[in-house]
């Protein structure tokens with residue numbers, strides 16, 4: 001089937017990929033076949049395109065990109081009970097070993113055996129159809145569009161990050177970084193009960209988008225002012241209860257404790273390819289709690305419930321939509337990282 005293939009670093013093509021037809025011919029008893037509708041372009045997809053690797057995951061053979069997906073069920077396995085042909089769905093891209101120790105402990109996202117779409121050697125889903133386990137495929141409420149449903153994957157990271165931070169109603173939050181993950185984290189923090197969330201970045205356009213999402217989001221351009229000074233000035237010198245690091249920049253991460261209140265929590269979201277410095281003294285005097293997240297575990301139903309109720313609105317984050325035939329151009333644009341674009345999506349022909 002015609003797929004968007006990363007042939008090697010810097011080289012994409014839209015072409016037939018016979019191997020995937022063979023692999024996906026057989027439908028297991030507890031699997032569904034999905035006709036894909038909308039696929040979001042993730043920073044990780046772009047990174048594989050521009051760098052050919054993410055940490056230990058190296059693209060050594062042609063790989064189909066894409067992991068933020070929604071679509072329609074077109075066939076179900078013999079033992080499938082919760083989904084039917086015609087159901088609109090979104091799909092969780094990481095499949096753990098159901099019998100692994102991590103899965104039995106409820107932390108399947110850190111199962112070393114997890115197979116995650118568009119992470120070598122596993123293919124992604126920028127292709128017409130895919131086969132996926134029923135257990136990791138979620139039916140969409142009527143009020144949730146295919147485009148919103150394809151946002152559930154990045155949103156799940158923000159919801160998991162808010163959950164790990166244990167937000168309480170009225171907390172003051174800080175999200176460092178106004179990229180797509182920073183913005184879904186800010187929305188999740190507000191949905192979890194934060195009274196207001198300071199969102200930082202260096203790009204004014206990104207901060208404008210952040211501020212447009214909610215009157216409770218306070219943009220802070222850290223190229224022009226000092227985050228800690230601003231937060232302390234507006235919290236009677238106390239600081240923020242929760243800080244999320246979503247830049248992946250070692251310099252930003254080095255300052256995570258500065259705006260944090262005593263007894264507060266820092267959650268590290270941004271990936272760091274190399275070891276970074278950590279101000280243990282600043283953490284100590286605050287008795288700071290530090291959390292780390294890796295993707296998410298069983299968050300998709302919560303995301304769908306919040307999109308359906310309006311508790312979270314991701315529509316303003318979807319800034320550009322491309323046709324599948326224009327996928328290569330879409331990735332070229334995404335690789336330029338224009339500050340006015342948050343999430344770009346690709347729609348497949350139906």
Ligand SMILES: [Zn+2]
Pocket residue numbers: 042043044067068153154
């Ligand atoms: Zn993603």
